[in-house]
Amino acid sequence: MLRSAGYDIVFREVPDETTLAVNIAACPFRCPGCHSPYLQEDAGEPLDEAAVEAMVKKYGGGITCFAFMGGDADPAEVGRLARFVKARWPTLKVAWYSGRETFDDAEVLAAIDYLKLGPYRRELGGLDSPATNQRFWRLLKDGTREDLTPRFWRNARVGGTRGVFRED
């Protein structure tokens, strides 16, 4: 089971969306310079259908997107909960921030509208750094993907800035 290490409404993590973003614990990666080491701990509240339902209901119709920030220890579970979100609220978009270099499990991606890939490399910066190794994709229904990463570079400083919620 995934565990939530906190959630909030964010505006910059997914372009043009008002996003309910959930930080997911037990990150399996150990990026040098990790901005949130507490996310490497297997702690937090269980993230299941009931927890997702309570989070979404708290914000009513004020959100347009639900984002899983992490969850790389169990991508299948991310996919399962993503399918729950899409079935329960068909108009909500779903985003997944993954620290993987690549990911191509079609069953998981079928319920994902936005996908961020790439580990955090301190010397390259997060998504808002033009030098970043990370990529943010809009996944289209025809199986293609659109690279939205440059959208994060507006007003960027060379070397990047700290993310507003989670920058990996």
Ligand code: SF4
């Ligand atoms: S993926 Fe994110 S949370 Fe995990 S170790 Fe890397 S920077 Fe830290």
